[in-house]
Amino acid sequence: MSETKDYYKILGVNENASDKEIKQAFHNLAFKYHPDRPGGDEKKFKEINEAFQVIGTKEKRDQYDNMKKYGFNQGSFPGGNASGFNWSQADFGGFDGFGDINDIFGSFFNQSFSSKQNNIRRSQNQDIEILINVSLKESYVGVKKNIKYDRVVFCEHCEGKGYEKDSPLKTCNDCKGSGTIEKKRQVPFFGYVVEKQVCEKCDGEGKIADKKCKHCNAKKHITQTQNQTIDIPLGIRNGDVLEITGLGNHQTKNKRPGNLYIRVSVSQNDDFWREGDNLCTMMSINFSEAALGVKKEIKNIDDKNIVVEIPRGVDNNAVLKIKNKGFKKVNQNGFGDMLISLKVKTPKKLSKKAEELFDQLRKEL
Numbered sequence: 001m002s003e004t005k006d007y008y009k010i011l012g013v014n015e016n017a018s019d020k021e022i023k024q025a026f027h028n029l030a031f032k033y034h035p036d037r038p039g040g041d042e043k044k045f046k047e048i049n050e051a052f053q054v055i056g057t058k059e060k061r062d063q064y065d066n067m068k069k070y071g072f073n074q075g076s077f078p079g080g081n082a083s084g085f086n087w088s089q090a091d092f093g094g095f096d097g098f099g100d101i102n103d104i105f106g107s108f109f110n111q112s113f114s115s116k117q118n119n120i121r122r123s124q125n126q127d128i129e130i131l132i133n134v135s136l137k138e139s140y141v142g143v144k145k146n147i148k149y150d151r152v153v154f155c156e157h158c159e160g161k162g163y164e165k166d167s168p169l170k171t172c173n174d175c176k177g178s179g180t181i182e183k184k185r186q187v188p189f190f191g192y193v194v195e196k197q198v199c200e201k202c203d204g205e206g207k208i209a210d211k212k213c214k215h216c217n218a219k220k221h222i223t224q225t226q227n228q229t230i231d232i233p234l235g236i237r238n239g240d241v242l243e244i245t246g247l248g249n250h251q252t253k254n255k256r257p258g259n260l261y262i263r264v265s266v267s268q269n270d271d272f273w274r275e276g277d278n279l280c281t282m283m284s285i286n287f288s289e290a291a292l293g294v295k296k297e298i299k300n301i302d303d304k305n306i307v308v309e310i311p312r313g314v315d316n317n318a319v320l321k322i323k324n325k326g327f328k329k330v331n332q333n334g335f336g337d338m339l340i341s342l343k344v345k346t347p348k349k350l351s352k353k354a355e356e357l358f359d360q361l362r363k364e365l
Contacts, residue, residue: 007051007064015065019058026052031239031265034131126249126258134232136269140279140327141302142234147262151226152249155216160253162218163209172202179204221251230262235277235328238266272301277336279326282343283308290314290344300325308340316344
């Protein structure tokens with residue numbers, strides 16, 4: 001019998017952490033261990049996602065804290081055996097693939113949190129969050145990305161009703177049309193409680209149709225693959241999140257769809273790096289170029305050539321600045337700068353003539 005997992009420990013936060021701190025911890029760890037990233041860990045990623053599913057929302061977090069308080073483990077909830085509950089079926093795309101632990105705790109605390117509960121339906125999380133990778137170059141120039149992800153939408157064939165349009169309806173015999181039934185249950189410490197539950201026969205509708213929808217099989221919604229082209233704006237930073245309204249899950253016809261949140265991971269580059277809004281790189285020059293100054297042409301990260309003017313007598317590790325050649329400033333006008341760190345190369349081997357010239361230079365200096 002497994003003990004209750006410490007989801008606070010998994011996310012690296014204490015039990016008094018704020019919702020914002022929990023969400024930030026989840027995002028940092030999910031980004032670090034995402035299977036698509038170098039060094040990612042799918043098992044660890046799923047564990048992190050599972051933890052966030054439970055303590056990432058106030059309702060489930062309260063239930064989890066109560067569970068820890070009363071010392072129950074995953075296999076011994078009052079009023080029934082919860083050993084069949086899947087604690088690791090969380091799905092990163094949308095945060096709503098996780099089994100609802102509300103149904104388990106509802107029997108203990110004399111509350112019904114079922115999302116199907118008639119008249120007191122709990123709105124499910126309709127938002128979806130996905131992670132995409134872009135290169136540093138794409139962050140610099142901006143790019144269009146084609147993405148593909150799964151989203152849950154109401155069945156258009158039956159308009160989200162779950163049955164064929166021409167199907168006759170009749171009152172459910174089990175709930176007598178109310179959509180709910182009452183069950184009496186004994187709960188340790190509390191005696192007998194009466195629990196309202198959604199009628200399983202009519203799924204809380206109070207009516208039963210003869211013909212189930214042939215497209216959704218009475219589920220009222222289907223899962224479809226969404227292909228979408230999105231604009232990655234100039235200057236996007238590692239960890240930034242793009243929000244696209246209306247492209248999340250849409251399980252109920254008469255309710256607004258959720259949003260799509262795209263978290264961006266910017267990969268590293270061998271020749272360039274970012275500091276704030278500045279684009280940084282390094283250039284090697286020789287002694288004569290450092291002493292006499294020179295104009296040199298280099299290729300920028302966008303593959304365009306830039307002429308760099310190196311002043312006379314420049315020192316090793318000096319930094320040249322080219323105005324407005326950095327990254328586009330996010331939510332601001334203007335651009336950062338390009339910073340070029342100069343490295344003066346010391347020759348390892350010299351010809352005889354070069355040695356004579358350097359000797360003359362040494363005497364001259």
